[in-house]
Amino acid sequence: MDAALARAFEETWPAAEYADAGGFRLGRGLGAGGRVSSARAVGPWKPDDIAGVEAIHRGWDQPPMFRVLDGDAALIAALTAAGYRRETPTAIMQAPVALLAGQTIPVLTTFAIWPPLAIQRDIWGAGNIDPMRQAVMDRVSGPRTAILGRIDDRAAGAAFAAIAAGVAMVHAVEVLPAFRRRGLAGWMMRQVAQWAANHGATRIGLAVSRANGGARATYDRLGFTEVAGYAYYAKNL
Structure with a gap:
């Protein structure tokens, strides 16, 4: 890294x-x-x-x-x-913005919005992105955005992205269970790429748990490559 x-x-x-x-x-x-x-x-x-x-x-x-x-x-x-x-x-992965920014996203499928809409916060909350984690987004000082993903005229996914040092990092990717495995996460990542390109970033980075095989497969298909890995070390005192 x-x-x-x-x-x-x-x-x-x-x-x-x-x-x-x-x-x-x-x-x-x-x-x-x-x-x-x-x-x-x-x-x-x-x-x-x-x-x-x-x-x-x-x-x-x-x-x-x-x-x-x-x-x-x-x-x-x-x-x-x-x-x-x-x-x-956990694996840390990256991809060139240009690799993802060129494909046309279907109309009304994704949006880059800041501040997040209430429905985005609800989608995060339905997963493990609780209000304490959402508060982290509010502390970011650089360019940032919240991605909204839609399927069947329904708000179905949310993600957060922010830029530092020319890298757009993606966090808090969440798709509601009923809408998974339909490609929405991929379109959301392409929306991140378009937003990142407009803000001068040249790379997209993210971290994904090695246990999350579905997400890892999605990022592999999109062209992300692993560049580093880490783990937590904890104990009770």
Whole structure:
């Protein structure tokens, strides 16, 4: 994962606040999930820094959690020795905007809207994108949009996208169960690409759980390629 993609990954889904403990930076998520409630290595670290991270987590009343790139064998070993368990292996993928922006989207199938409509928030809420996660979207300072997807004259899908460092990152992709496996997610990603092109972005990035085989297959078909991976390491104190 190059520097621009790494920057976009963090800046387009920000925590409420940040703190440093040795070589780690951790986010205060306010209940918005692991992405914004985890610590990550940002410089040289020592095993004793892990305890410092845990102390900050306790002060924020959130469980200790680290987000670790798959190739960071030293940190994985240190966390495993400290009693952490691996959770939610995730792939980071990217595709050129030009690959997706050229295809004509069927009329009235997708829209790029900001701020989100109530129906988009309802679609997110029907999945696992609860109000705490939706609050993350409101913290983004750069260009951002909410994608609305429609099938059979029904609002059926929602997604969030934001741009940093020339990369449009996509988050919170949700399609209502009754409308899945009909290609709507693909059209929503093409709408992201058109919006991203209009705002000068050249790449689209996203993260997808390795357990979500359906979503991963969709992104593979669209031309996304995996560039990195990570997992969370958590324990109860």
